[in-house]
Amino acid sequence: MKKGVKIVTIGGGSSYTPELIEGFIKRHHELPVSELWLVDIEVGKEKLEIVGAMAKRMIRAAGIDCEVRLTLDRREALIDADFVTTQFRVGQLDARIKDETIPLRYDMIGQETNGAGGMLKAFRTIPVVLEIVEDMKELCPQAWLINFTNPAGMVTEAVLRYGEWEKVIGLCNVPIIAVKNEAAVLEMDEEALFFKFAGINHLHWHRVYGQTGDDLTEVLIDKLYGPDAKPEKLVENIKEMRFLQEQIAQLKMLPCPYHRYYYMTDSMLREEQEEAQKEGTRGEVVKRLEESLFELYKDPNLNYKPQELEKRGGAYYSDAACEIINSIYNNKGTKMVVNTRNRGAISDLPYDSAIEVTSIITSHGAEPVQFGKFPPAQRGLLQIMKAMEELTVEAAITGDYATALQAFILNPLVTSGDTAKAVLDEMLEAHRDYLPQFFK
Template sequence: MTRDALKIVTIGGGSSYTPELIEGYIKRKDELPIKEIWLVDIEEGKEKLAIVGEMAKRMVKAAGLPWTVHLTLNRREALKDADYVSTQFRVGLLNARIKDERIPLSHGVLGQETNGAGGMFKAFRTIPVILDIIKDMEELCPDAWLVNFTNPAGMVTEAAIKHGGWKKTAGLCNVPIGHRKQAAEKLNLPEDELFFKFAGINHFHWHRVWDKTGKERTAELIDLIYGPQSETESHLKNIHNVPFHYEQIKDLGMLPCGYHRYYYIEDEMLEHSIEEFKKGETRAQVVKATEARLFELYKDPNLDYKPKELEERGGTHYSDAACELIASIQNDKRTDMVVSTANNGTITDLPYDCIVEVSGPVTSHGPEPYNWGAFPPAARGIIQMMKGMEETVIRAAIDGDYGTALHAFTVNPLVPGGVMAKTLLDELLVAHKEHLPQFAEKINEIEATQPETVAYVSHLMESN
């Protein structure tokens, strides 16, 4: 990138995370020659866009910067001649996430934003939208970079690169950032004196750590974080802090992602989620209440900075990472980051052309991942299954094929097979009918032949 008057677009601009995004740009004002920031949303998000958009304007003004902040519901207008496009949207808004969580949990099955049945349905709703955005980009901003942190980030990024053909795409997640900070704190060393290698897929990666003397500190960190004397709290606000089994992590010889709890200690995590469901306090319901409080804060005409309360939202650091990635591409900074990008042989256990979440410097031509190689058998087996599940989900999201979707549900280790897999699939299809046009024919068939399914979903949502 060489332009000295950047146009940056954020799709999902009415998000509660937008103040962090604006703060990140302001922090990098000397690295990013921004001229225009466009915040885009849809009709249903119009009110939130207006609130957070005005706050964004106040932040820019308070920083004394000559940037113009535009608010629009016209995506094509915003994308015209854009240099960078970031995506942080949620199809169906938080009410859709509530369905993703409550419907499975009503059957005693995990309901979660990016894992299990809920995560697959978020992909079904989101992937067609990202492909539509790419069609607009091909026409209106063919040289732009796409920075995705819309969940499930790995599958959405894979759809963009492999199926949308948008090679200039990078996916981001805040989870590795938290793990880096945790390691630095436990070792009592500055983060920039440690070297990290992450490898896996989004919300399903492992990492190793070295210090500047060349000594690997991974085993020490396993003891400090997961050992018998450890009292470490999870740094992830959206995941219940059930302790990992120390012997299992010691055997792996790698530090797990916080989301591995759903797989390594599934029973305890499920039990906690069911308790939350019974109290009407699923994570989506809590986030909806938190977000409502945030937007009340954002309405304050004197608020011109990111409030501390935003950190309670659970996704802190996402937006700042997006700003750093853009700055690194723009200036060939080669910042060491963890991104979802093309495997290209980085992880030998996974397909060459799939999307993985790995460490590496971000250059002017994009991420250049460090070689990882192979996983130990225990990790290799489960990640190959998870990647196969992701590829099947993506195919179902694009084709709208019921058989493919059912196969994805059957492969996913957090969804019971047989009758339960089909029951959940049918109920979630009906619940999300408005946002799943690719499945319209099958949904109409379910509604015509399974009135009990329609009644159950309707009753469950009314009792929310």
């Protein structure tokens, strides 16, 4: 009989935590979580206490034997953990708002994981994740790190390459939402379809196959992007901008919603600038939404995940994290799309780099499904973006300004030359408190 499982969630005061609790509750018959530690920092103490009290109510209402502990002491929590999940945001939502507003002033995409904003988020986040890994090496060397802190792909790359920690899986909710939406469009059960994803985080493509091996990808392209298609709304933080049908048809693969930033940059930029004038950036919208969510969470009678959480934009993240843990713990062989080491699955990318790919999750982690080579249209963008990621990760760790500038210039969403330098300088200064490596 396996012992009870100890899970530590860093960023435990997140508004996503109730979904995480719900995920553990519904799997308790096969994933016996006996200890759940919710960890945060001093600035997040109030949110931690609010969401922690709600977590305890949810556990009590479910009638399961699980102790929920709240702490600001990460090292205390990590001792003998079996799994560590990360869902934090360095600098909180105010940092996200800067990531969005500063690039927009330079007529660049302002987005939390793409373009200049995503790179600054990586600069702030990666050093903290690597500190967590060092603590894990000392306090829970057998534990798995399940990361859904963005940018998930670059975080996974940093942990594998610089943290030298193999027991890591990165997670994104975008493929999960695509699977659910496309199965509904085909009017088929998800289980009757095989989805083959490959690429990097927020820049993947996929094909879809039926039970008899028939390729349904082009059928889906016509249904989703043809002349009679209805606008899709897969991800809360991305506008419903219609792809060019001819271009997607030529790909013969289904794009990720984030491809709009690369395939339709001008239209997306105009839309972002207009929205920022009307409602504020997405970060400002989310900040207001979070305030209302935490007012809900304060209700002493609320002991379940409220429907309003779905508007937050991270649907299925936490539930997917629970399923990864469940599949590792029980050696289930669940098929999931995750961030893991390439190991030759995509022959166009370095063997040891992090990729986002359909994988089989077993007790020894993620086994990526072999994909092979991409056609030129996908391969060109993918290789540029992976090179940009490698430079960004290196800059995040070393604090080397020239490496950061090189990454900015390489990114297709950042205007090159003097403008790239100007936006980099302004963003580094705006986030100075969270970037000690750049201001030694």
